[in-house]
Amino acid sequence: MKNREIADMFEAIADMLELLGGNAFRVNSYRKASRVIGDLTDDVADLAEAGRLQKLPGIGASTAKKIVEYIETGTMERYEKLAAEVPEGVIEMMHVPGVGPKTAGLVYKEAGIHSVTGLAEAIEAGQLTDLPGLGPKKLENILKGVAVYLAGQERVLLGRALPVAEEIAEAMRKVRGVREVLPAGSLRRRRETVGDIDILVASTEGKAVVEAFVGLRQVRDVLAAGETKGSVRVEGGLQVDCRVVPPECFGAAAQYFTGSKAHNVRLREIAIARKLKLNEYGVFRGDEPVAGETEEEVYAALGLPWIPPELREDRGEIEAAQAGELPELVELDDIQGDLHLHSTWSDGGASIEQMAEACRALGYHYLCVTDHSQSLTIAGGLGPEQLARQREEIDELNKTLEGFRILAGCEVDILGDGSLDLPDDVLAGLDFVIASIHTGMTQSTDRITRRIVAATEHPHVHAIAHPTGRIIGQREPYAIDFEALVRAAADTGTALEINAYVERLDLNAVHARAARDAGVRLVINTDAHAPDQLAMMRFGVATARRGWGAKEDVLNALPLKKLLAVLKRKHA
């Protein structure tokens, strides 16, 4: 699958064209094409073969031709020509905060600088002071930017950022003069990682609110503190911005600061078509404000229903909203139970009883114990006899629990050859079987796809756990043919998991969307190894929502009776 390569090439073409002073709209077209191809789960080669490339938004005759060229020949002339002209390091300089295409182009053309480190050295040696537009402050600023860039400026996991944001938001709600507080930005859209935290505050007293913000006990460094905006770093280096807006603009500001950028651009285009103007202060006809106090009225002024933040990525949500076809997204309250968790029988930290109590406290009606299977000795995997004894314990516990049911299950390993780690008759006796890969993760696309597809075809496997194996920032997904997996899951009635573990979120949002579009049932599980980890369910639900998942798409949003009926069907 060459989607990623092609998306990256279009992005690089955009960067290089921009640096060379090419038409800005053309640059934008390449960026859009890059995003569209990058978001695709279908193989772009299949679309090309079917002659359907130009059906994609932002893909016209010219980019379609380049895609076909790359698929057929393995190279793209446009890209190669530009790459011969612009050294890679010059493009990299553009990614330093404070350095854009103009500055990178200038220092390259006028001073021959072609790397980020070369840029820093030249500034420190005082070599760039004669260049137009580069005064001492600008140069100092670039130097700081290089330090930030080289430090890696990593994005932070949603699971880490969200609690920080909520704590700060809670503290800000207690500040005098504050009417409303909303953590906005990519965090509100529940992206799996976030770059920084944006806290939006409605108040008429900007300065006092900002002062209170930078004085919060969580604050370690104050980066800026003005009339309407404060910027700080908290423990761990995470940057938090606070913006104060008047209450009558709060809705427009919330919309604006939630993004995504691509979504906002589309909204502004719609505004223009309606002879309106949209900015962070409201919707305007001429100078006349038409909307702004709530997000609902901002969207309504553009002829749209309110769109849930998780969908705001310009991935078709605006068209769906216009057609009145937005999905009714699954909510945390819809979740009836957790179907993938561990106990002290394998590598968990709590007894089944403790896990059950924790699940009841969350308002669930059932859980399924899915300890590891025998070959995973390092995790204390269970064999047939242990599973039988575990079942006895579960049966005893179920006698004492009212209105709650513990299901007996297993996270069975998919072995290297695609067979399962437990005999069929043992699996047949379990309520729920979720299969997963813990070894041979680096196998070829062909092998690993056959392995997982074989597991979906197994009559006793109800779901595949963490289907791509990726761990955010640590491990790439398996080289699996995802389309083939989705087809197999759809054909066999096997659910695919959204593993809610904050480092996993696997399936991710784009994969989850493709699965649900193909009619595959999703199952959202925490894979908890201790009671407190059950709370990660919210991140799995957020990912399902980003994947356009509705309650009906989610296996464990079913009430117990219906769930058991569905599980039985696969067994039979």
Next chain:
DNA sequence: GCCGTTTTCGGCCCGACTGTTTTCAGTCG
């Protein structure tokens, strides 16, 4: 380079901030 409820040509998102200027270019979100 894309695209069509004013268009197959001529448009294409908006405002703030900063540092460099003397009216504005570049960068950012």
